[in-house]
Amino acid sequence: MKKGLLVLGCAALLASCNNGSTTVGQKSAYVDTQKLMQEYEATKDVESKYKIKSDELGKELEADIASFQKEASSFQANAQAKGMAWAQQKGAELQKREQELSMKQQSIMQTLQMESGKEMDSIVKTVKATITDYGKKNGYDYIYGTEDASTVLYAKEEYNITDLIVKELNSKYKGTTAIKAADSKVENAE
Template sequence: MKKTITALAILFTLIACEKTTQTKEFKTAYIDTSKLMEESIEAKDIEAKYKEKSKTMGTQLEAEVNRWKSEAANFQKNAQANGQAWAQQKGAELQKREQQLSYAQEGILRQLQQESGAELDSLVTSYKKEIKQYGKEKGYDYIYGTGESNSVLFAKENYDITKEIIKIVNDKYKSTDNKEEKTEKKEEQKK
């Protein structure tokens, strides 16, 4: 009886050791994506480029705003002297120019955001390629991203289940779509 218990204990130990040696350890790492963008020279250069461009465009707009302010100040001084009809006409012109300046400022901001956004998106794409290449060269199974957006930045292709999930959701959508069509046909036949 003791021999049987000892033999079973040895057998269980061997099985446990075999399972331990068969389990694969994954090599993983992470990247603080916020820090990457903050400390990237290329990202800093892009930021500096658009700060300078903003300053240049802002200077031009600021000159127009100063001219408008000067005209508005003169308008208030001359309004009573030139009469009500002149004041209404000039006031409408000043309001129109103020609105145009506001639209111009919004347009400049939108343009700068679009241009810088496109460049930063391109930069992020190139960084993802670099991270993927680095992961392959260093033998990583996963590289995770932390920071403002958490995501997997690299994974071996055999861990990708995207195609399977797409098939599941597409099949589900098709079956729902077919059920709706059958229901519509039955309702039409009843009429």
């Protein structure tokens, strides 16, 4: 998410360049990109989707880990009774299984990060396009972004158009989700 916000901030900085010329009476505003991304419904939906997905996959992994731990405990109890050869063989099996569980956990995390990253990149593109369209439609010369690598160190609150952009993004997003819901109802009816 921070990567997307940083990209958004950099894009706003690049968009603010005007070949070094300055003109009196330029219209400018800024967007609090962190607030924008927190309040944008699409961002909330993606975060929720991947939290649920992470929880589901985590439960599967937790079950595997619990089974492994039970087997490891059993190994320790039986090691002396069953002899050195058995202990070495079983120990190697447990070590292999532990590595497999670790690789499975890493794979799950990488997959979730890749998938959510793609969706967040798409959201950032939508946000940038919406800000650009909003700026053009409303006659802005500059729209700056704020974030950790801030391009706005100070601005009067009256120049903050974050809420207007969030409202526009969410109204467009609600429209697309309503269309998707209607399409899925039609597909289910067929």
